[in-house]
Amino acid sequence: MLACHQQDQGGEISISSIFSGFSNNPAQLALVGVFYFLANIAIIIVAIILMLIVLGGFEGFSQLSAEDPDLVIRNIFNILLVVLISLSLYLPVVMALWFAPALIVFHDVTAIQAISLSIRGCLHNVLPFLIYGIVVMVLMILATIPFMLGWFVLIPVLTSSIYISYKDVYLRNPATSESTGSIAP
Numbered sequence: 001m002l003a004c005h006q007q008d009q010g011g012e013i014s015i016s017s018i019f020s021g022f023s024n025n026p027a028q029l030a031l032v033g034v035f036y037f038l039a040n041i042a043i044i045i046v047a048i049i050l051m052l053i054v055l056g057g058f059e060g061f062s063q064l065s066a067e068d069p070d071l072v073i074r075n076i077f078n079i080l081l082v083v084l085i086s087l088s089l090y091l092p093v094v095m096a097l098w099f100a101p102a103l104i105v106f107h108d109v110t111a112i113q114a115i116s117l118s119i120r121g122c123l124h125n126v127l128p129f130l131i132y133g134i135v136v137m138v139l140m141i142l143a144t145i146p147f148m149l150g151w152f153v154l155i156p157v158l159t160s161s162i163y164i165s166y167k168d169v170y171l172r173n174p175a176t177s178e179s180t181g182s183i184a185p
Contacts (some may be wrong), residue, residue: 024105040093097118103166
């Protein structure tokens, strides 16, 4: 993000600018990382508990590895339901973290403020993010096909696109299309 910002301001991108994010407000960035870690652990625990419930305990897990395809097919919808619930729990976590690092680095806000602003920014732009998500999923599949080599191109492109969306959501005044310096979406 800092390299994108530096390039956007007319500067040159250097290797040091790629890693300079760790020197800007590292405590608040670490808190966002802790939030992400704890949210992932909570979602995994909920998913395991739901999986145990829909499969009938640990015995259900062992039966899935058995050579009974009828049992697997019977439980596939339950497993897909658990996956869907887990993904729906993960969506607010993604929304909370989408813009949070950029808000912390560029606007020197706290982790809690950045998470709150990130959620609001995502909620104000649901349709563009839905379309973006669909396009990114297709690109992720395509990037994975050639032995995952496409990810070397996709990661910088995604980072740049997140920076551009950050600018559009937080730095542009829709009425005048000029930079306002404000961070309210």
